[in-house]
Amino acid sequence: MLLRLATSNIKNRIRDYIVLLTGLVMSSAIFYMFANLATNQQLIKSNLNFQYASQVFIFGTILLMIITFVYVMYANTFLLNMRQHDYGLFMMLGAKRSRVGALMVLETLIVGIGATIIGILFGILITGSLSGFLFDRLGLEIQHFNPLYPKAVAITFVLFALLFVIASFMNLQSLVRTPVLQLLKQSDSVDKFKFSRVRLIIQGIAGIILVGLGYWSLASIKTLQLMAIPIALITIVLGSYFIFKSSILLVITWIKKTNWASKKLNGFTLSQIMFRVHDYTRILTITSLLFALALGAITVGAGFHREIPMIANSQSSFTLSINNPTAAQKDSIKKLSGATSYTYQQKLDHKNVYYNQAELDTKPFKEPVPSSDFKKPTKFKNASSKELMENTPPDFAFLAGTPKPANIKIVPDKAFKSAKGTNQVVELVTVKDIPSNYKALTKLTDEQNKRYPSAVDNSGAGAFRSYQFVSSVFGGLEFIGYFLGIAFLAMLASCLMFKILSGTAQDQIRYNLLLKIGTRRSLLKRSINRELLVLFVIPGVLGIIDVLFGLQMFKPLMIDPYYNISILVGIFVIMYLGYYFLTSWLYKLIVLPEK
Incomplete structure (x- = not known):
């Protein structure tokens, strides 16, 4: 029953x-x-x-x-x-x-x-x-x-x-x-609440100290190691709660005493915000944390997405080498986006691999220039035939597709033509964007490994093999950053939106009364827009500050965790404002119906 x-x-x-x-x-x-x-x-x-x-x-x-x-x-x-x-x-x-x-x-x-x-x-x-x-x-x-x-x-x-x-x-x-x-x-x-100004000031100071302690622990992760995370977790959560509970009420109380508060519906809007902030302290704390988690996770994911190809490309001047490419492989290479390629003639016997010196002079092989600043993109220089003989780069040594580096002989054009051995060609392919060509490059690599199975276990030649290795190390962090960033963004929207929309039953009574006594609908809409904007902006600002300090913990893992942070914050803020406009539209649809 x-x-x-x-x-x-x-x-x-x-x-x-x-x-x-x-x-x-x-x-x-x-x-x-x-x-x-x-x-x-x-x-x-x-x-x-x-x-x-x-x-x-x-x-x-x-x-x-x-x-x-x-x-x-x-x-x-x-x-x-x-x-x-x-x-x-x-x-x-x-x-x-x-x-x-x-x-x-x-x-x-x-x-x-x-x-x-x-x-x-x-x-x-x-x-x-x-x-x-x-x-x-x-x-x-x-x-x-x-x-x-x-x-x-x-x-x-x-x-x-x-x-x-x-x-x-x-x-x-x-x-x-x-x-x-x-x-x-x-x-x-009607819910009534009283607050002590002295107590709020103390709570505000305590909140700032706790949040600052949390930021310090994240920046000191090398020293504190694992303890940095629980310290930050406790202090930032409590500190954010105290900041929301104290500072906003004090600021609004001060604004209500100004002449601006007595104009139009400003006093009503301030009272609504004060009531909501007092009632929403926990949800605003959660929103700021979710904002920081979402933005931080996406920023970390974007950082690894940029750095994995950058680290891979610093290892070699080309992306992939194909020995004796077939017609199908040549067709696949042409379909790669942003790809360039060039070939070298080779002669291979049981001991040596021969290269034509004239060809290397015409099409010089590029090798990375050592740099102390690892945060800058790697530069490459043309290596002379003499330098290749004296100090052979690893990726050049494996161009013959042999299980181990072959004994390289760079000889003049006449000597190359008269040398005995198997004639073959190696094509060096370079693409600007490895991730967008990942599937095609994987297919070419698999075909190369099938044709030259004895060379599969070596380090290989080209940036793509380095990319595969670096992805196995940091690719999980990249995926989890994007994955959790999108997930937290969805939860962020649902949390604040749910809390605001769940109070529409009581708010509808207030706005209907204001309409009945002659308040213009445009003024009420403006009041709602301001009221909800404050509820969205306050946790968003603290969330951005949390991210700026929180990214310190990724300095040991990333080259530059703050790369393009302003662009990512801008994109995230635009998406966040989209949630604000959606919530505002739904809220006004409920509390200010057309009929």
């Missing part, structure tokens, strides 16, 4: 549950995406070649669990506020408080577990499609990655089910302690 009544109540108010379900589905989907990486030890060991990879994921999981807990508690509060009038009405009509409590617990579990199951399925779908897109675009091969990972499914389901069990019993305790009349009139009451 209770089950039928619970499902009927949810079905009848499905429009009210849409916002709640959407947020919970996104939350569980994003958590599953992270758990898919964090719980797969084979994936971490095979693709993340740094010492504390597993520990970093453990701390990341803890942080995401904190974010998820706060998010679920907000969903729980929203669910209780939405239904408490109905529960009070049931009890006024004679229903026992225990039966109403059981109904409430059942509704909470149905909504929570249902959203979790849908979220896990959605997370599996997103994980598969997003990883396939990234593998294709980035030209990476990640070992032991599986979009459907049973351990991640189990952890996500157990965590969310446990959180909703806790939430349902918290709702039950609230229901038991609240008088029936208060349940019926709860939506008509």
